[in-house]
Amino acid sequence: MRILCVCSGGLDSVVLSHKIANEHELAGLVSFDYGQRHKKELEYAANCANALGVSHDVIDITEIGKHLTGNALTQDIDVPDGHYEEETMKITIVPNRNAIMLAIAFGVAASKKADAVATAVHGGDHFIYPDCRPEFVNAFETMQKHALEGYADISLYTPFVHAPKSQIVVEGNKINAPFVDTWSCYKGNENHCGACGTCVERREAFHIAGVNDPTKYEDKDFWLNAVKQAGE
Amino acid sequence: MRILCVCSGGLDSVVLSHKIANEHELAGLVSFDYGQRHKKELEYAANCANALGVSHDVIDITEIGKHLTGNALTQDIDVPDGHYEEETMKITIVPNRNAIMLAIAFGVAASKKADAVATAVHGGDHFIYPDCRPEFVNAFETMQKHALEGYADISLYTPFVHAPKSQIVVEGNKINAPFVDTWSCYKGNENHCGACGTCVERREAFHIAGVNDPTKYEDKDFWLNAVKQAGE
Numbered sequence: 029m030r031i032l033c034v035c036s037g038g039l040d041s042v043v044l045s046h047k048i049a050n051e052h053e054l055a056g057l058v059s060f061d062y063g064q065r066h067k068k069e070l071e072y073a074a075n076c077a078n079a080l081g082v083s084h085d086v087i088d089i090t091e092i093g094k095h096l097t098g099n100a101l102t103q104d105i106d107v108p109d110g111h112y113e114e115e116t117m118k119i120t121i122v123p124n125r126n127a128i129m130l131a132i133a134f135g136v137a138a139s140k141k142a143d144a145v146a147t148a149v150h151g152g153d154h155f156i157y158p159d160c161r162p163e164f165v166n167a168f169e170t171m172q173k174h175a176l177e178g179y180a181d182i183s184l185y186t187p188f189v190h191a192p193k194s195q196i197v198v199e200g201n202k203i204n205a206p207f208v209d210t211w212s213c214y215k216g217n218e219n220h221c222g223a224c225g226t227c228v229e230r231r232e233a234f235h236i237a238g239v240n241d242p243t244k245y246e247d248k249d250f251w252l253n254a255v256k257q258a259g260e
Numbered sequence: 261m262r263i264l265c266v267c268s269g270g271l272d273s274v275v276l277s278h279k280i281a282n283e284h285e286l287a288g289l290v291s292f293d294y295g296q297r298h299k300k301e302l303e304y305a306a307n308c309a310n311a312l313g314v315s316h317d318v319i320d321i322t323e324i325g326k327h328l329t330g331n332a333l334t335q336d337i338d339v340p341d342g343h344y345e346e347e348t349m350k351i352t353i354v355p356n357r358n359a360i361m362l363a364i365a366f367g368v369a370a371s372k373k374a375d376a377v378a379t380a381v382h383g384g385d386h387f388i389y390p391d392c393r394p395e396f397v398n399a400f401e402t403m404q405k406h407a408l409e410g411y412a413d414i415s416l417y418t419p420f421v422h423a424p425k426s427q428i429v430v431e432g433n434k435i436n437a438p439f440v441d442t443w444s445c446y447k448g449n450e451n452h453c454g455a456c457g458t459c460v461e462r463r464e465a466f467h468i469a470g471v472n473d474p475t476k477y478e479d480k481d482f483w484l485n486a487v488k489q490a491g492e
Contacts, residue, residue, distance in 0.1 A: 058327075085327050087323060087324055087327055088323040089323070089324065091319060091320040091321070091323065092319055092321065092364055092367070095290075095317050095319055095364075095367070095368050095371070096367045096368065096370075096371050097371045122367075123366075123367045123370035123371055123408075123411070123412070124363060124364075124366050124367035124370055124404075124407060124408065125367070126407065127363040127366065127367075127403065127404065127407045128360070128363045128364055128367055130363075131356060131359040131360040131362075131363040132324055132327075132356075132360055134355075134356050134359065135324070135327070135328045135354075135355040135356035135357070135359075135360055136327050136328065138328075138355035138356055139327070139328050139329045139355055158406060158407060158408060158409035158410055158411065159406070159407040159408075161406065161409075163406045164403065164406040164407050164409075167399070167402050167403040167405075167406045167407075168403050168406075168407075170399050170402070170403070171359065171396070171399040171400050171402070171403040172356075172359065173399075174390060174391070174393065174395045174396040174399045174400075175356060175358065175359045175390060175391040175396050175399075175400075176355075176356065176390060176391075177390035177393075177396075178390055179355070179390065180355070
């Protein structure tokens, strides 16, 4: 199976890219520049494509973002600290972002004659993001089968859709995926901040997986303190 | 119902915009600049928004188009003459275009708190374009219900999906839609060429509807000759 992988440069999608390169044929990586403040992750996606020796399409969708409102990732709203799976994180939602990016990725896949588009949605995303849930994934694939009928037959490959993020760490560890060459932090400073939703989620995933976390965090103790507080 | 209408500036979507303004609440128009050679139609969409007194979002997706290949509408391939419903018209397909544009429109609709997105797909589009068929329309709406669950509940309004183009002319005629302020021609010269697929389809629709066609065509006889030849 020839698979085009949507890769943000984050931990999940870099592990997925390596998994595909190991188990299938990787048709290339696609990343989206949507005016995210953590644009740094795009460099990590480029490094991943380079390491795996495949093409890397970075698609600029900032023009689209200008017509979508109400999120902290592209606008001058403070990114909230705390765990990713909290109500406050709703502010990080770009309306319909996943559907838009996947529809574009399917167009690219059709152009590249790929058999599937891969995306690293996982179980930990379900709580806040409806467009990461299995029901969405299935409905999206069905929609695409109809959209491209007679022209292309492209599946949606989501091996982590029922897995917690920690399982991605376990799998990445098995195939020696380069964790240190992945970027999660929403804030985009030199190092991972350690306190934003995705940093907390990242640390937690390594902890649960029992895998050494090679990431350098600016605030090393935020997560530990949060764990302690939760236990009190 | 508050409806955001995808409007290309063509006959179908301008009639649809007027129909919605008459029967519902028109939340605004959305058009896409995908590097089409017949960019002229965007001016017609702007005129339509202006006439109806609503906002007009023109979304530049040319960056996306650069990553999609193999079509005559955005690249230096000759647009074929002849009837729209022919095999040669496959060259006018931008891979996954409708799914991409609709996904973006749903994001805009969520931002504008609209209840529905309208698109003027019609029966005459089915033969070549799978992403204009009822099966696609239904699957797309289902996908969007899942994608936006808990955030927005937006329907896909496609009143012409089972209608021939001639019925759109009949309906437009009833509500005095400004046919002359619509653009169909793929070639984008001063006047409609009269010979390309969409010009032939436009003339045929007025003919079948029995409605006077106010359009000025450069090649007035192409269509008549084609009809004569078909009858021989």
